Amino acid sequence: MIRWGPRQKVGKRQPLGTVLLALAFCAACGAQSPSTIRLTDVTGQTGIAFKHHDGSSGKYYIVETVCAGLALFDYDCDGDVDIYFLNGGTLKGANPKTQPRNALYRNDGNWKFTDVTKQSGLGDPGHALGTAVGDYDGDGDPDVYVTNFGPNVLFRNNGDGTFTDVTTAAGVADGHKVGAGANFLDMDNDGDTDIFVANDQMQNFLWQNDGTGRFEEIGLLAGVGYDMNGDAMGSMGVGCSDFNHDGLIDFYVTAYQQQFPSLYKNLGDGMFEDATFLTGAGAGTVHTVTWGNDFADLDNDGDRDMFIALGHLADNVEKWDQRSSYFATNLVFMNTGKEKFVNVSDSAGDGMKVKLSSRGVGLDDLDNDGDIDIVVQNSRREPTLLRNDSPKQGHWLQIRLKGVKANRNGVGARVTVVAGDLTAIDEVHSGRGYQSHYGARLYFGLGNHQRVDRLEVRWPAGGVDVFKNVAADQLVTLIEGQSQAALP
Amino acid sequence: MTGHRGSTKRAKKRGKTSVPGPRRLASVWKKRTLVVVVVAVVLVVGWLAAGRFLREEPQPAQAPIPTPPPAETNTPTPPPVQLSPEEKTTALKAEELRLAQHLVTAFPNSEQPLVLLGDMYRRRGALDQGVEAWEKAVRMNPKRGDVYDRIAQAAFETDGFEEAIAQWREGLETIPSLRGAHTNIARSLMRLGQYEESLPELQEEVKQHPDIVLNYFLLGRTHQHLRNYEESKTNYEKAIELKPDHMNAYYGLYNVCARLKQQEAAKRYLAEFKQLQKRDEQQVRELDETTTDLDVYSRSLARLSFEAHELYRAAGNMGSAEELLKQAVALDPENTTFLERLVMLFRSRNQTSEALALCHRIARIDPTDATCQLNIGILSARTGQFETAEKAFRKAIEISPEYDAGYQELARLYLHMRKSLPQAKELARQAVALKASDQNHYVLGLTCLANDDRTSALARLRQATKLEPKNAKYAETYHNIRKEMASK
Numbered sequence: 014m015i016r017w018g019p020r021q022k023v024g025k026r027q028p029l030g031t032v033l034l035a036l037a038f039c040a041a042c043g044a045q046s047p048s049t050i051r052l053t054d055v056t057g058q059t060g061i062a063f064k065h066h067d068g069s070s071g072k073y074y075i076v077e078t079v080c081a082g083l084a085l086f087d088y089d090c091d092g093d094v095d096i097y098f099l100n101g102g103t104l105k106g107a108n109p110k111t112q113p114r115n116a117l118y119r120n121d122g123n124w125k126f127t128d129v130t131k132q133s134g135l136g137d138p139g140h141a142l143g144t145a146v147g148d149y150d151g152d153g154d155p156d157v158y159v160t161n162f163g164p165n166v167l168f169r170n171n172g173d174g175t176f177t178d179v180t181t182a183a184g185v186a187d188g189h190k191v192g193a194g195a196n197f198l199d200m201d202n203d204g205d206t207d208i209f210v211a212n213d214q215m216q217n218f219l220w221q222n223d224g225t226g227r228f229e230e231i232g233l234l235a236g237v238g239y240d241m242n243g244d245a246m247g248s249m250g251v252g253c254s255d256f257n258h259d260g261l262i263d264f265y266v267t268a269y270q271q272q273f274p275s276l277y278k279n280l281g282d283g284m285f286e287d288a289t290f291l292t293g294a295g296a297g298t299v300h301t302v303t304w305g306n307d308f309a310d311l312d313n314d315g316d317r318d319m320f321i322a323l324g325h326l327a328d329n330v331e332k333w334d335q336r337s338s339y340f341a342t343n344l345v346f347m348n349t350g351k352e353k354f355v356n357v358s359d360s361a362g363d364g365m366k367v368k369l370s371s372r373g374v375g376l377d378d379l380d381n382d383g384d385i386d387i388v389v390q391n392s393r394r395e396p397t398l399l400r401n402d403s404p405k406q407g408h409w410l411q412i413r414l415k416g417v418k419a420n421r422n423g424v425g426a427r428v429t430v431v432a433g434d435l436t437a438i439d440e441v442h443s444g445r446g447y448q449s450h451y452g453a454r455l456y457f458g459l460g461n462h463q464r465v466d467r468l469e470v471r472w473p474a475g476g477v478d479v480f481k482n483v484a485a486d487q488l489v490t491l492i493e494g495q496s497q498a499a500l501p
Numbered sequence: 502m503t504g505h506r507g508s509t510k511r512a513k514k515r516g517k518t519s520v521p522g523p524r525r526l527a528s529v530w531k532k533r534t535l536v537v538v539v540v541a542v543v544l545v546v547g548w549l550a551a552g553r554f555l556r557e558e559p560q561p562a563q564a565p566i567p568t569p570p571p572a573e574t575n576t577p578t579p580p581p582v583q584l585s586p587e588e589k590t591t592a593l594k595a596e597e598l599r600l601a602q603h604l605v606t607a608f609p610n611s612e613q614p615l616v617l618l619g620d621m622y623r624r625r626g627a628l629d630q631g632v633e634a635w636e637k638a639v640r641m642n643p644k645r646g647d648v649y650d651r652i653a654q655a656a657f658e659t660d661g662f663e664e665a666i667a668q669w670r671e672g673l674e675t676i677p678s679l680r681g682a683h684t685n686i687a688r689s690l691m692r693l694g695q696y697e698e699s700l701p702e703l704q705e706e707v708k709q710h711p712d713i714v715l716n717y718f719l720l721g722r723t724h725q726h727l728r729n730y731e732e733s734k735t736n737y738e739k740a741i742e743l744k745p746d747h748m749n750a751y752y753g754l755y756n757v758c759a760r761l762k763q764q765e766a767a768k769r770y771l772a773e774f775k776q777l778q779k780r781d782e783q784q785v786r787e788l789d790e791t792t793t794d795l796d797v798y799s800r801s802l803a804r805l806s807f808e809a810h811e812l813y814r815a816a817g818n819m820g821s822a823e824e825l826l827k828q829a830v831a832l833d834p835e836n837t838t839f840l841e842r843l844v845m846l847f848r849s850r851n852q853t854s855e856a857l858a859l860c861h862r863i864a865r866i867d868p869t870d871a872t873c874q875l876n877i878g879i880l881s882a883r884t885g886q887f888e889t890a891e892k893a894f895r896k897a898i899e900i901s902p903e904y905d906a907g908y909q910e911l912a913r914l915y916l917h918m919r920k921s922l923p924q925a926k927e928l929a930r931q932a933v934a935l936k937a938s939d940q941n942h943y944v945l946g947l948t949c950l951a952n953d954d955r956t957s958a959l960a961r962l963r964q965a966t967k968l969e970p971k972n973a974k975y976a977e978t979y980h981n982i983r984k985e986m987a988s989k
Contacts, residue, residue: 233771233775234759234771236756236759239752241722242722242749242752242753243748243749243751243752243753243774243778244749271658273692284756284759284760290691290692290693290694290696290726291694291696291726292694293693293694295692296660297660298660299658299659299660300659300660333625333626334626335626335627335628335629335630336626336628336658336659353694
């Protein structure tokens, strides 16, 4: 792929002085803005030996190229986030030496992980694409649903570190479809859960919940069905968050090569505006396919930055199109707080130099140190674990919700945090980014605010809990209906 | 392959020659299939190359045409080999590369072969090689504004928007009226989020080329992003005025009207968008189904052959030029530009029947081509097929009633046939009304004369002479009439 460096005028010779002046200027500017985000590749020290297999048949089935996602969740409820990697199965024509399976890695702390796939029973051999985690039976521990090319699988958490395949018993066996990613969220602030579905080469769907459990598809009317020109995109993943702190959830939808991902800014009246170019959120993406993505305050300065996974789906794309490449470095955008993103990938640490063909992404605090780390699923290769080593410059608050009337994980609940002049919202979503699941704990970067003045939880069942004067830099668990509970 | 090696070994051991007997012949052919296929591919390439243009230098006179290598006499004639589409495609690609590289060697003092080489790489997705060739071309001839345009386009497609803007500006320095350069600068600025800055570029382009739809559409989009909804609406409407099925403009209008709370109009535009989108999807599907790699590379080599023909023609090597033109036509038989050039060639050599046959072919491909109908008429008249000629001229008038040539030629035909003379005069009058050229005045003069209106004839001939004083025919006819009138 061509890299357009500092310009050199073609066809005319430059005087030496001009050249030197230009070089000095370029050196002074640097290629990109300085980053307050540092991501370090720590994969090698984690003990994770998982290697993704895409079911390579030599026939380039589409289900090979689009897999797979991952899940970050605390399967054993021990307080740290574990990793569940999805794997491709054995497709017709493939002949792997060993049967590929999904893999569960237990987080032992200090960036050490142990493969507990066998004892957990989560090593499904199906051709996995996506996953979602939730406590479907309300027993307090997270259960896992895997969408396969082939039968989908529901695993019930037995509460002792093991899972049981309950697909048939639970009546969810009708899964001989290609499962795709989706996102539950409240896009219109009316207290019920709407659904966004990123569709490949078709109009995206935005299902608006009318509050009675019935949905109306309004993607086209709302302006999120297509890109700014009205063209259908090869939509892959969707990140949902309020990137500009206006109290409305926005979308970032990734796309195919030579298409720009779309940042749909929520205008608050049922309509969205494609603000990709205005915000700079499309820079550096057009040459290849963009996949998993989401917003997260990576430098704790109070606004949400963005991480995007890249990589073409065809391993031979360079043969016919040198504009693209199968392997690509991922992107990190720093939110400047003025509805502008700056691509700081080149100065955000060695973690951003990893060049593979990435797919699903998960963002969570894997080492419980108060900043968001990143796990990247890479097609046909080992995953990448990125430790957030950004300089400690801001405060933070993490929130775990426990529903009582609502579902146990509080999926659909919205939290509003007010700290001085900062007002930020977030929601508990099930299914995020590209075919992935993470973020059961909500995370707020607070900048220089040492306390949260007001914290409001609006539960999906309708109740509202308010907490005041909450200290920063801690993880708090909020139980539905316990507004008055003392918080540190 | 192993079997083949084994049998050769065995034959050597037995001391036998490798000449097969009649019974072994079939099996030997079977074993040699691969070799034959390879040889056939080479022959196809050779045949294509036998476009006899691969001479070292442009020749002023026609050089002997190389013939394909003679078949070996001591081997039986191989059965006809059917190449697969993939093999044909490979052969075409190889030939295209060979021709492009050959042109660079054959015309070392011209930048055009480098431009063509770059174009070829571009069509193959090899952008970096394309840019390299174009940069060499523009170093040879810095006045080639169109080459800056190509480099800019490559930068635009690979995220190098600043580079693209700079290249287009250089192109404008060379050719101030470089078509589309301001539009493309505006598009690059928009991708950089600089919508305000893109406005003057688009306005400049509209000033220079008021009929280009894209500029109005982009103005609509820019104003939409700048929240100037009324201006946006006006420009989208203008785009639709120029191109009534502009799907994207309808989508823009829907969004703008929704922002302006003009719900009825929004609904109407959305319905229009959906209808056009459905049609568009159908067209894309049909195109995908009918276009193969073989078609793409056939057309690609055809285009290069045509461009190469231009080079040889300009260098005076008419023999090679003709061969290349014929090759272009053979590879892309539906391309009317190539066919029309061949018609011109045949006409210049008075090969009327060949030219006429080609014209009929063009008319079948594009029944709305008025120029082709004119050519049919002129050539038919030349070969005495007056009825066909009359029909063709009438058809030309029907297709392009605002085009004067049809009226003029039909008037001439009637004059020649001495039939429908009053009608001939009327036709000539219409031609003058559409275009008051010297030719049209002259023909009108002749029709006046044929209708015994000598005074008017003289007036028209005076007008023709005034417009084109160097044309002796006009003065001669004028004086003849005067003489005739005087003698009476």
